[in-house]
Amino acid sequence: MTDALARARAAVCAVTDPEIPVLTIADLGVLRDIRIDGTSVEVTITPTYTGCPAMTVIALDIETVLARVGFPQVRVVTTLTPAWTTDWLTEDGRRKLAAYGIAPPEPAAGRRALFGEPRPACPRCGSLSTEQISEFGSTACKSLHRCLACREPFDAFKCH
Ligand SMILES: [Zn+2]
Known part of the structure; x- marks a missing residue:
């Protein structure tokens, strides 16, 4: 270089x-x-x-x-091809997202195969029992979810 x-x-x-x-x-x-x-x-x-x-x-x-x-x-x-997937987010990126209070997306393939539609884990308590409240969170790139365990709403990075 x-x-x-x-x-x-x-x-x-x-x-x-x-x-x-x-x-x-x-x-x-x-x-x-x-x-x-x-x-x-x-x-x-x-x-x-x-x-x-x-x-x-x-x-x-x-x-x-x-x-x-x-x-x-x-x-x-x-460039739109190949299309961005959540798999391109680096490990560092995932850690920073979680620390910032936004649920990092799960690697696309594995999680979807296990659970069907991917559900983000709560960035506060880590619970997987969460529900989507709205397709749009604080910005169009995020969706709004609620944790059923700690009751806190949180943004999740949108998977496309
Ligand atoms: Zn929680």
Whole structure:
């Protein structure tokens, strides 16, 4: 890896999700690729779901941090294939989400096979007996749930 690429990568990897500021786009698995051609940088991102409004903010943040480390020419490319899955969320990302009070999604395949529709575990007490109250939580990227054990409502990261 060249110095320039390392510098660009470090800057872009530190960009956080505007809705979940404890998570970087690297944690989320939203950051797919960084390429440098001369002085211009091309960054490829995959939104967590189609039409996620946070992506516009993220693209602007990427341009800002890259300009700050010496890359004024930036192209942010959004790719929808392959589609983002919750499996792209890193282990670090899962831990940070839970610590932030948002139920991290279970890895898609295993959980669904066992329980049918995946139900998020309560981020406060860990209980699996939870119910969905609303498809939309505090933002469109999250859904609202309630824990039947501790009675607390909580946001869960949406699985698509
Ligand atoms: Zn609970």
